Amino acid sequence: MVNINQNVIEVKDIGKEFNGVWVLNNIDFDLKRGEIHALVGENGAGKSTFIKILSGVHCQSSGNIFINGKPIKFTCVEHSESSGIRTVHQEINLVPYFKVYENMFVGSELEKSVGGLKIIDSKEMKKCAVEVLNRLGVELDIDKTTSEINTAMKKIVEICKVLVYKPDIIIFDEPTTALGQEERKSLLNTITTLKEQGISIIYVSHNLEEIKEIADRVTVFRDGKKVALLEKEEITIDSIISNMLGEKTYNSYIREKSCAQEEEILRFEDVSTDLLKHVNFSVKKGEMLGIAGVVGAGKTEIAKAIFGLDKVKSGSIVVNGNKITPTPDNAIKNKIALVPEERQLQGIIPNFSVSKNVTLTYLEKWSNNGVLNSKSEYNSAVKYIDKLSIKTQGPEQMIKYLSGGNQQKVILSRWLVGDFEIGVFDEPTKGIDIKAKEDIYILMDELSQQGKSIIIMSSYLPELIYNCDRIIVLKDGEIVGEFTTNQDNLEEKICKVMLGGC
Amino acid sequence: MIKGDKIQSRDWLHFSKKYGTALFGLVVFVFFSVFANNFFTINNQLMLLRQMSMLTVVALGFTFVMAAGGFDMSLGNAAGLINITFGAILIATNNFMLSLIGALTVGVLLGLTNGLLVAIIGLPDFIATFAVGTITVGLKMLITKGNPMSFPQDVSKAALFVGQGKIGSIPFPVILMLILVVLVAFVLEKTRLGRRIYAIGGNKVASQYGGINVKKYRLYTFIFSGVFLAIASVMLTSRLGSAQPLAGEDFMLDTIAAVFLSTTMFGEGEPKAIGTFIGAFIICMLTNGLTMLNIEYYFQYITKGLVVILSVLTSVYLGGKLKKS
Known part of the structure; x- marks a missing residue:
């Protein structure tokens, strides 16, 4: 008989040391059957290391793990997996030209024997795939090619991929990143469904509202230590934040005043691309304009249109009264900056040093007749490391070793050195910790005070509401609403327009 | 104490990952110096440098392509087309400069074609450059029917100097090679152009x-790759004293090996x-040293292949170990 209150995982006094540095100390943790136990903490607090120990990527340096009461030490990922633990990773790793059901079974293909030869059993796999999807209460055509489905559905496929192994324990690492409001909600429902089916869930997220909504208990990490275990009734955003930040006080950031001037600096005139349909809007000097919409609504496509990364099929983009031909070159010449959404893919040059990443775009500034002055590159990097408090060993450290928030600050520096006039920031705080987020908000405010215009694309409405002067809402590539941010119940109003309910 | 050991072993890992390939080359060098008579002599070392000069020049061009994350499979086959262009113009005009310009033009055209197909149109580099290389095979055979073209008796001195001349006791190809090594090092590491090429190789999308x-x-x-191939072809043709449509085919594999060693270096x-x-030195040293040891020719290929696998493996293995520790 399974005891409903039995701890499926019990962790006692675990520590982890890397090269003499203890990144985790004395962690106690337990996971009950059929509960959602959330892990929170700033970047670098130790959550990731902890998860990696549970999933067998790292081995603990001290302490014990018990699975269903039995002591165990994971030496490899397969070992953890055979104990019924599976992880749904933050990144989506699907084979784009495989069908949905084929992706679900990558690595666990079902076979049948035909005349002694083992061949793929598509029929059985399809049957199982439908069962798994039904279990989640999700409708999805399993014969669709994976490249045809949206991000939220891809996430579902990732979950199914894990479910075909019938795990007891699932670790979710930032599952809702990159999802819009609506998709976020339905994914949370899916995860709750899994819990109701008796699966125990460890849930890692930066999104505290989400955690408040679905977590049964919350463990808070800070500086490699467990600082709090909150029971269901104790979970409030304030209680989590005060534990996360410790001594530091936190007020959710709200920008004080608008710096928008009269002069118009950028205008979209009836712009259409593959996804955008007849988009018209304008931005004033010093204004902060928010662009809201669910994933796939066309937020990123606006940035891509300005930079000519998507072909502008009709209409025109006007900067300072002049129509520009959108190419990356022209955008930069017209003092437009682009901080892209996918930091890893579109932002950083991973093997380049922090310094080289900073100077990438405006390299002319550090060169004379094409010859680089590395000393002055180094000095500029030092200046911005200091100015934006970027945590790094120094300008020579490779950017891939920095945390997400610090990488993002490096990308911002890349543009700040160039003295841009219009900043296009696509999901600028995606996947980064509260402190870094606030730093970036404050920086954006400073920029607007200097008369720079900023366009922020975000899936997280409060971010837009607290920062922007004005928000335009996109749906299926069209502008469906425009709001000034000085009104009540704005989030609700925008949601309605964004989701197209009424 | 234990901690100290750990740090030491990690430093050693770092060091061997960083310099593993070069160290490996040094070990082979010492091995030949001890066991092969006449290997470690000034004459042989100069000869080795001269032998490697053409390969190095081709590989320098290929280094640009690989630094930007690309690949160029046309080099070996296209070398012959440049050889015969140079030879044909030289035979017709006996003017070195004209012949050189002809060879460089074919190099530029080759690079333009590859670059147009790969960089501009967006075909996969492996397939497109391989196909271009195949076309050059057809062209050179069409022109020569596979026969070499001998230089005239009174051939211009400059045309021979490029491949056979000496300044003092140093062969001219060696000097040319060294100048080009320094030039490419400067361009790749100290100029905007080089930085951008590395950025593209590091992350194409982010660069865009x-x-x-x-x-x-x-x-x-790709154009640089074509031009460097042309320079090497001129050196080769001048060295041979005749334009051979098939000469330079070995460039391809040796170049890939040399530049792959470079990426792990x-x-x-x-x-x-x-x-x-x-x-390039390691590759040519193997041929040279094994010949000195009277190892049969075909066995040299096997050794070369194994050495490349071994050195890349070492680097990858050490890299993996470093990540885990």
């Missing part, structure tokens, strides 16, 4: 988002000019 004209710079790398995954130079 960062405002770099990726197509243009990738096109440049300093542990960062970026090919550098000096790395390419050492890579």
Whole structure:
């Protein structure tokens, strides 16, 4: 008989040391059957290391793990997996030209024997795939090619991929990143469904509202230590934040005043691309304009249109009264900056040093007749490391070793050195910790005070509401609403327009 | 104490990952010096440098392509087309400069074709450059029917000097090679052009988002590759004293080997000019040393292949170990 209150995982006094540095100390943790136990903490607090120990990527340096009461030490990922633990990773790793059901079974293909030869059993796999999807209460055509489905559905496929192994324990690492409001909600429902089916869930997220909504208990990490275990009734955003930040006080950031001037600096005139349909809007000097919409609504496509990364099929983009031909070159010449959404893919040059990443775009500034002055590159990097408090060993450290928030600050520096006039920031705080987020908000405010215009694309409405002067809402590539941010119940109003309910 | 050991072993790992390939070359060098008579002599070393000079020059061009994350499979086959262009013009005019310009023009055209197909139109580099290389095979055979073209008796001195001349006791090809190594090292590491090429190789999409004209710079790398191939072909033809349609076919595999060694040379995954130079040295040293040891010709190929696998393996293995520890 399974005891409903039995701890499926019990962790006692675990520590982890890397090269003499203890990144985790004395962690106690337990996971009950059929509960959602959330892990929170700033970047670098130790959550990731902890998860990696549970999933067998790292081995603990001290302490014990018990699975269903039995002591165990994971030496490899397969070992953890055979104990019924599976992880749904933050990144989506699907084979784009495989069908949905084929992706679900990558690595666990079902076979049948035909005349002694083992061949793929598509029929059985399809049957199982439908069962798994039904279990989640999700409708999805399993014969669709994976490249045809949206991000939220891809996430579902990732979950199914894990479910075909019938795990007891699932670790979710930032599952809702990159999802819009609506998709976020339905994914949370899916995860709750899994819990109701008796699966125990460890849930890692930066999104505290989400955690408040679905977590049964919350463990808070800070500086490699467990600082709090909150029971269901104790979970409030304030209680989590005060534990996360410790001594530091936190007020959710709200920008004080608008710096928008009269002069118009950028205008979209009836712009259409593959996804955008007849988009018209304008931005004033010093204004902060928010662009809201669910994933796939066309937020990123606006940035891509300005930079000519998507072909502008009709209409025109006007900067300072002049129509520009959108190419990356022209955008930069017209003092437009682009901080892209996918930091890893579109932002950083991973093997380049922090310094080289900073100077990438405006390299002319550090060169004379094409010859680089590395000393002055180094000095500029030092200046911005200091100015934006970027945590790094120094300008020579490779950017891939920095945390997400610090990488993002490096990308911002890349543009700040160039003295841009219009900043296009696509999901600028995606996947980064509260402190870094606030730093970036404050920086954006400073920029607007200097008369720079900023366009922020975000899936997280409060971010837009607290920062922007004005928000335009996109749906299926069209502008469906425009709001000034000085009104009540704005989030609700925008949601309605964004989701197209009424 | 234990901690100290640990740090030491990690430092050693770092060091061997960073310099593993070069160290490996040094070990082979010492081995030949001890066991092969006449290997470690000034004469043989100069000969070795002269033998490697053409390979190094081709590989320097290829280094640009690989630094930008591309590949060029046309080099070996296209060498012959440049050889005969140079030879034909020389035979017709006996003017070295004209012949050189002809050879360089074919190199540029080759690079433009590759670059147009790969960088501008966006075909996969492996397939497109391989196909271009195949076309050059057809062209050179069509023109020569496979026969070499001998230089005239009174051939211009300059035409022979490029491959056979000496300044003092140093062969001219060696000097030319060294100048080009320094030049490429400078361009790749100290100029805007080089930085952007490395950026594209590091992350093509991010480079584009960062405002770099990726197509243009990738096109440049293929043109550089063609031009360096042309220089090497002229050196080769001058050395041989006749234009051979089939000469230079070995460039392809040896170049790939040299530049791959270069990418693992300093542990960062970026090919550098000096790395390419050492890579080419290792490849040619094997041929030279094994010949001195009277090892049969076909066995040299086997050894060369094994050495490349071993050195890349070492680097990858050490890199993996470093990540885990």
